[in-house]
Amino acid sequence: MAPMASMAHQAPLTHPVAFLARRAATALAAAAVLGAAAAPAAYADDAAPSASPKKLPDGLYGTKDPQYDGVWRQSLALLAQDTVGVRPAASGVRWLVGQQCADGAFTAFRAEPGKSCDAKTMRDTNQTAAAVQALAALGGHGDSVQKAVGWLKSVQNDDGGWSSMPGSASDANSTSVVIGALAAAGEKPRSVTSKKGGKTPYDGLLTFQLGCDAKEGERGAFTFQLKGAAPNADATAAAATGALGKGFVVEPADQRADAPVKPLNCKDGGDAKKDDPERAAAGGDAYLVAQLDKNGQHLLSAMPGAEKQPDVGNTADAVVALAAGGHGAAAAKPLKWLEKNATDWAKQNGPAAYAQLVLAAHATGTDPRSFGGTDLVAALNATGPEPAAAAQKDTGDADDTTDGGGIGVWWVIGVGLAIGAGIGFLLSSRKKNQL
Incomplete structure (x- = not known):
């Protein structure tokens, strides 16, 4: 998931996860901790979101200034809660919808x-796709979802991709998080084409992969943007x-049927299949x-002018990417590193980091309630x-229930059983809409 890049990245934060590195200094301050989960977009001083509030709004997650990441962190928090079976407070959902x-x-x-x-309102594809x-x-x-999807389609670039700020050049991170949003909304990303040229999101995304003409150690990596192309682990995790x-939520990888990790095959004209999304994901x-493997099962980033340091957020995104590709065993190794090293980082960075x-735990079939x-x-x-x-x-307070009515314990249990019975159908349906 790539919502969050460290300052060292030349890319925007989107994804799930650590993405944008080009962002305002104030937004970066929130990411001062190693690999901090910071806001996904870079804003010019004359086109920034609303000024930070003196008092945080009711229902908002986190205690830090939401000026650059309010919707992003709220969306990830609500999504993570839903993924593990927690029904978020209605006030939290209302705040997001109201934005x-x-x-x-x-x-x-x-x-x-x-x-x-x-x-003058700085509309943001990353925040929109997360929501x-x-x-x-x-x-x-x-209605909210379809309106947001309609807007995302309206700002698709001619190459099939997206930038964080409409009108700018496409980037791998923004394109990836929008693909996740389209799939989550029931769209088939491959059918969403640009007005000029008829390019799909996958057409746009795969242009950022370094192929067989790159250095051997860089092949398969994705660059954030084509200008100044260079391997970027943040962009690679998002793009893979x-x-x-797939989006932020990836169903647990089956380690018993673990897919081997295979680098790009550059023999016999290996780039002939460079338009194959699955091949691209495997290479990433x-x-x-x-x-x-080179860095002790974590990714690295560095503040400008500083030594490289562990990037917790991008490592978590890499775990999700590997799980998405069916590489359960490979994902388990960095997950163990996270279990030992990520707690303090998450505590300091708040809801999006948690x-x-x-x-990441969900994608690997790990219990997030007992994580290191x-x-x-x-x-x-x-x-x-x-x-x-x-x-x-606990309190009998019905203020946070839907439809203005209370929800009893037995109703919750019944819904849980119904959800369990329908999981197979939902997963099957979701897979059909992914491509």
């Missing part, structure tokens, strides 16, 4: 959601997931494994309003 502009787009933060978005994934998973927000039509995964770890001695779910819940189900059970 949407009338045209369907989201910006990082709107201090006055009752005030209409205008031409789509969260609201689609939660259900009951079909996006190329498979191979690059990630090589980097992880969410990344929850989603930490209950990630409880820690995530503590960063925002009390989850609805917990509030109902």
Whole structure:
């Protein structure tokens, strides 16, 4: 998942996960910790989101300034809770829905959601795509999801990809997170084509992969943008997931049927299949494994002018990417590193960081409630309003229930059983819509 890049990256944060490195200094300050989960977009001073509030809004997750990552961190928090069976507080969901502009787009933060978005509102594909994934998973927000998807389609670049800010050159991270949003909304990404040229999101994404003409140790990696192309682990983790039509939530990899990690085959005209998304994802995964093996099962990043240091957020995204490719055994190695080293990072960086770890644990079939001695779910819940189900059970407060009515314990149990019975159908349906 790539929402979050360290300052060393030349890329935007989107994904799930550590993505954009080109961002305002104020946004980067929130990412000062190693591999911090920071905001996904870079903003010019004259086109920034609403000024930070003196008092944080009701329902918002986290305690830090939401000016650059409010929607992003809220979306990841809600999505991670839903993924592990926690029903988020209604106030948290209302806050996210209330951030949407009338045209369907989201910006990082709107201090006055009752005030209409205008031409100066910095609409952001990363924040919008993250919100789509969260609201689609939660259900009951079909209109908001479809409006957001419509806006994303309207700002698709001619090459089939997206940039964080409409009108800019496409990048691997933004294109990947939008692919995840399209799939989550029930769209078939391959059928979403640019108005000029009819390019698909996969056409755009695969242009960022370094192929057989690159140096041997760089083949398979993705660059953030074509200008100044260079291997970027952050972009690679995002693209390896996006190329498979997957978003932040990846179903657990089956280690018993573990797919081998194979570098790009550059023999006998290996680039002849460079338009194959699955091949591209496999090549990206191979690059990630090589980097992880070289650095003690974690990825590296560095602040400008500083020595390289462990990047926790990107390592979590790499775990998700490997799991998405069916490389359960390979994903398990960096996951163990995270279990030993990620707790302090998440505690300092808040909801988006906890969410990344929850989603990495989920993708590998690991219990996020017992993650290196930490209950990630409880820690995530503590960063925002009390989850609805917990509030109902503990206090009898019906304020955070849907449709204005209370929800009893037996109703929750019944829904859980129904969900369990329908998982096979849902997974089958989701797979059909990924390509």
